[in-house]
Amino acid sequence: MYTHFRNHIFFYILALSVFVVSIISFHRFIFEHDYMVGYEGVCDPNTDKCFVGCEDDECTKEYYYSEMVKYAPDLYKECGSDITDCEAASVCLPSDYKCSVIYCDTEADGDVCEMFTGETNNQIDSTEEGNLLQSNNTNNI
Numbered sequence: 425m426y427t428h429f430r431n432h433i434f435f436y437i438l439a440l441s442v443f444v445v446s447i448i449s450f451h452r453f454i455f456e457h458d459y460m461v462g463y464e465g466v467c468d469p470n471t472d473k474c475f476v477g478c479e480d481d482e483c484t485k486e487y488y489y490s491e492m493v494k495y496a497p498d499l500y501k502e503c504g505s506d507i508t509d510c511e512a513a514s515v516c517l518p519s520d521y522k523c524s525v526i527y528c529d530t531e532a533d534g535d536v537c538e539m540f541t542g543e544t545n546n547q548i549d550s551t552e553e554g555n556l557l558q559s560n561n562t563n564n565i
Contacts, residue, residue, distance in 0.1 A: 456497070459496050460493055460495060460522065461494055461496050462491065462492065463491075463507065465490040465514040465525060466489070466490070466514040467527070472490065472527050474490060474527065474528055475528045490525050490527050490528075491525070492513065492523075492525055493526070494513070494522070495523065497521070498519070498520045498522075499513060
């Protein structure tokens with residue numbers, strides 16, 4: 425028995441490590457909700473540089489969005505389990521632990537950006553956007 429254990433010690437240590445990591449991860453994700461959530465946020469193409477999405481395969485109807493990333497416990501605390509009609513889900517609040525709003529960058533993202541060219545074009549350029557994101561984030565990711 426002792427020689428079997430000694431010959432297969434690597435396997436037993438690996439199996440025990442996988443088991444312990446699985447239990448810790450299960451507790452972290454299921455009970456503590458300790459993870460980041462990414463989703464599409466509200467975006468106004470008149471004032472922001474928005475991503476453009478299509479509601480169907482033929483892209484007959486477009487919608488505008490920003491990319492939101494929030495810490496799950498903050499999101500659950502503010503909105504509950506359904507974030508679809510929650511206004512707090514579309515902004516970074518001062519009480520948020522980790523939060524970011526990502527707007528479209530025409531240089532990096534190219535064709536997926538909304539190129540608004542109306543008379544009331546109040547788009548934020550990339551340097552102002554970075555400063556705005558810094559001031560809205562309480563703790564960057």
